[in-house]
Amino acid sequence: MGVQGESPTTSRGVQPPPNLGLVDGLVQLSAAVQAVVARVAAGADLSMAQARLLGVLRDRQPSMAQLAGLLELDKSSATGLIDRAERRGLVRRVDVPEDGRSFRVLLTAKGRRLTEELADEVARGVAALTDGLSEADRRKLAHLAGRVVVHDATARGIDLSTSTN
């Protein structure tokens, strides 16, 4: 819900609207950012799932189980995702000597090139969203977004300082 242009809190008319503009604004802002990512991914003929995978592998070489955790997928879903990415030459499975059952997933050179390209495009696209803001407002928005993200991460017990595991 609220992923298109609709307004999840509109037209309820219950109380003195508490954070009506806030919720709508955040939902629609989120949709706009997602749209940028989706467009960039589609431009490289990638699904959102594959794009997310590349993003996660940008600074990690996780095991399948860790990868599934990072993407919040079942391990069997991760198997399929990696199979398809491997077929496209974007990632590799590399044996880990310590454990004969496990291996690490990492980007190939081709995968890394593509990942950096996409990251650049996403950065440009997202930055372009704020074209209409003054530099001061952009700073303010960055600050507020950062605080929300940190607060949320803390609230759900995620340590942000440990992103490169």
Add this chain to the structure above:
Amino acid sequence: MGVQGESPTTSRGVQPPPNLGLVDGLVQLSAAVQAVVARVAAGADLSMAQARLLGVLRDRQPSMAQLAGLLELDKSSATGLIDRAERRGLVRRVDVPEDGRSFRVLLTAKGRRLTEELADEVARGVAALTDGLSEADRRKLAHLAGRVVVHDATARGIDLSTSTN
């Protein structure tokens, strides 16, 4: 990309970082909002696609073609989506007298109840994201998000005042 907790612009070290914090902040904020929606949808045993459908139908009774346009799907994809939603008793196809080929899609009573429930939960969840902010900061964030959304909509030629068509 950037849909998880990663940082699409981190560790490039090219220039005096322009909007590094801004882009990362927005991408991660977007991910947090999407996660709220996804959690709420999953709680009602709905896919994101079905949740988006309900959101779009909240204040519209579009034709299939219009619906496909709103969801940015192929018309055949819309057919399947509506088929499944109809099977679950959430939406109905209603003949339009003026054109024997066409009809309108609308929420059933059950679908509307569920939609309003989900909208409430999403609103609460998204509002909770900003728990850590002062009231003044929440207002500021709402204002900035709104400006970005309007600017983006304008940039891609969308009229925001016509959401209830």
Add this chain to the structure above:
DNA sequence: TATTGTTATACTCTATAACTATA
């Protein structure tokens, strides 16, 4: 026995192409 990862299976979601019915 427990863990790591894959396979088998079944759905949902999506697009392309071909089709039907109506305009």
Add this chain to the structure above:
DNA sequence: TATAGTTATAGAGTATAACAATA
């Protein structure tokens, strides 16, 4: 002919359950 919608088909993405190999 053109438009509205469906059907046929194919592939990606996802989950559950059962499995094999290793620890």
